[in-house]
Amino acid sequence: MNVRKEKDGRLVIPGEPLSVIEEFMPGPGTYVDEKRGQVKAEYVGRLHIDLKERRIAVKPVAPLRIPQVGRIVVGQVVSMDDKYAMIRFPSGKFTGFFTGVLNISMVSRRFVKSMFDVCRVGDIVRAQIVSLANGFCHLSIIGRHLGVIYANCTQCGKPLELKGGSLYCPRCMRVERRKVALGYGKFRGEFIEDSHTRKGR
Numbered sequence: 585m586n587v588r589k590e591k592d593g594r595l596v597i598p599g600e601p602l603s604v605i606e607e608f609m610p611g612p613g614t615y616v617d618e619k620r621g622q623v624k625a626e627y628v629g630r631l632h633i634d635l636k637e638r639r640i641a642v643k644p645v646a647p648l649r650i651p652q653v654g655r656i657v658v659g660q661v662v663s664m665d666d667k668y669a670m671i672r673f674p675s676g677k678f679t680g681f682f683t684g685v686l687n688i689s690m691v692s693r694r695f696v697k698s699m700f701d702v703c704r705v706g707d708i709v710r711a712q713i714v715s716l717a718n719g720f721c722h723l724s725i726i727g728r729h730l731g732v733i734y735a736n737c738t739q740c741g742k743p744l745e746l747k748g749g750s751l752y753c754p755r756c757m758r759v760e761r762r763k764v765a766l767g768y769g770k771f772r773g774e775f776i777e778d779s780h781t782r783k784g785r
C-alpha cells in the first residue's frame with residue numbers, strides 16, 4: 585500500500601486500507617484502524633487525496649442517509665429468534681442497507697411472550713428507530729401504525745390477507761399470528777431495492 589501511487593478519484597470500499605497513519609490524516613469518510621496503524625474507508629466512495637494538507641478522505645458516491653433516531657423505516661425480517669428480530673432496511677440508492685434489531689420488549693406495551701407471534705423471516709415491517717446506542721440500530725414497533733405490513737404464509741408462501749383482524753392464507757385456509765400495522769397489505773415493494781427482499785421470503 586503506497587499512497588503516492590494511489591489515484592485520486594479511485595472507487596474504494598468500506599474497510600479498505602487507504603494509507604498508514606504516519607503518512608496521511610484521516611479526513612471525512614475514513615477512520616483509523618489503531619491496531620494496524622492504517623486509515624481506512626468508512627463507506628463506498630471516491631478517494632480524495634489532499635497532498636497539501638496531508639489528508640485522505642472518501643467522498644460518498646451517493647448522498648449518505650444515515651438512520652436517525654425517530655425515523656420510520658420499512659424493512660424485511662432477515663433473521664430472528666424468540667426474543668429478537670433483525671430487520672434490514674435500505675439506506676439510500678447506492679449506499680446499501682442497515683440492519684436494526686427489534687427486541688421483544690419493543691413490540692407492545694403489554695407483555696409478549698414470543699417474537700414468533702409478532703413476525704416471521706421474510707415479513708415486511710414498518711418500524712421506528714428508537715436508539716443508536718452501542719453502534720446498534722434499535723427498533724420499536726409499539727403503536728398501531730407500526731408492525732408487519734406484508735407477510736407471506738409460512739406454509740405455502742402466498743401473501744396473507746387481513747380478515748377481521750387476523751392474517752389468513754386463502755390457499756391453506758389457516759390463520760397466522762403477527763403484530764399487524766395499520767395499512768397492512770398496502771405495501772407493494774416499491775421502496776425495497778434489493779431482489780432478495782422482493783421475493784418476500
Ligand SMILES: [Zn+2]
Pocket residue numbers: 737738739740741742753754755756757
Ligand atoms: Zn398458505
